[in-house]
Amino acid sequence: MGWSDGGMAGMRIIVCLPSREATRVEDAVEEAMAPFERDYRRGEDLDIWDTWRITEGLPVLSGFERDSRLVHHSPTAHHTDGRTTTLETIPSEYGWCAGGPRALLDLPTSQVHLEQTRALADAIWQRWHELATELPAALARDSFYESHFCDIDADTCEACERISVGYSAQPLVRAFGDYLGTLSTTRGLGGPAGTYDPVITIDPVTRDEFVGRAVKYALPQRNILSLDGWWYEDGWTGIHGACHSPADCPHTPDLAPGYEHIADYLASLPADTLLFNVRCHV
Template identity: 35%
Template sequence: MSAMRMVVCLPGAARDGLREAIDEVMAPFEQCRGSHWRFDNWDSWAIRGGTDRDGFRVLPGHADDPRLVAEDPLSDGTVRPAEPGWCAGGPRGALDLAAIRTDAGELAGASWDAWHRLAPSHPLFTPFLQPSGAPWPDLDAYRDGRRAHAQAWEAFAAQPLLAAHRDAVLDLLAAHRGYPVDGLLSTVPYGAPALCTREEYVARWTSDACLVRNVLTLDGWWCESGDDPVHAGCEPPPDCPHPRPFPQAPGARDAADRYLEALPGDTLLVWLRVHG
């Protein structure tokens, strides 16, 4: 690991000694000081989030909550204030954890609307086809098709309606002030608004939108995306006897988000930039 972002969960009472509390829960996973069998977790950390729309959105009515967390100064001492309505952490009940899905859904819906607004004034759209002539059935097939048939994809993407729709989506993204969701151009297959309903299009996009991939849970589980969770002070999996806090399995992309959403409202959630 070089650097990653992680949300640390703490009891609400930890706010008065926040850095000390983070130090305590992070200590079991520190390089060369923690468990003898795990040396790659971290060697430094800093509180980061809120300055570049990269932290938590604050729920309306909670902007003045004194428990909200600001990010640490940079290494040269520069203090970067959070954008209005954003923070690096705070009590779970003051944070809008669902905002990223709301943002993604609104943008996907606007993308679908733009397609159907543009379609009547452009030549008929021809879907990207498999060598057999059948449409690609799903997102992964579109991706595979792009890699395997670059020339065909280039001709496909040059269609006037696709080009106009891409420009419209770029305009939507430029005006967007929520979470960064630039993947709207790459994750949802080109032409999909013609192949599904608005509800299906929005659902496909929002199903991939998750805020948190890595989390250190209230009960000491280091859950890093793509790896087995590690419990503080325990032997490595599968010898740890404690139940995992949530599944780490394909199709569980939003598992960490759901875990956070179920925590008590006074639980502190803090974004860290972790280096290891």
């Protein structure tokens, strides 16, 4: 298959390696990724990637932007059939890299950050439901297209503005917006996943669901390949590369399911542990 760097459909995963691999990064990442290549020789759960490349995606701790221990874009894309493709190497944006020692990376893995996000999301969920018991129920934003403006295909700036005004004028939505305005930040809780339209993102979900979603989006590092060869993707239970299939694996994953456990794991690694951002087609 071909490779489209920039428009490729796929995922990013942080590959963790011991510090001794600093002199053979490309080979070490290739060996770590090998158990998960799509070769159809073992359980289908292990047939994950067909192309990968080390590429920019990790923030550098301030003051270490030019540290020689940092790794930047690799020019090589690896394929499941053993081929490699040489690509243009674009310099990393200042303050970003493709990998290096954990101590040089500015990863949002602080437990304090997670607890702040969790507490804020809890308070937001609570306030919405308090207001919902005091004020008339609100309509979702999309219903203003359906109920108030039939010509949804027109989608003119004027129509959009009228819809926004109509939606925001609802007492419950207005009061909740006023409450959000008193907060210094919503820490990534905006947009469709959080507070953009609370009628559909907060009202119908449980407190635990809303808080869990907030924690998920507070942590950009959602996928990792651990030092012990466990592949964790999207908060699910790990897949052990050393075993034929998850059903036959007698080992206990080194992380519990959940995004916050990925954060804890990265934060707990020795400072010289190597972390690399790998972009792969799955």
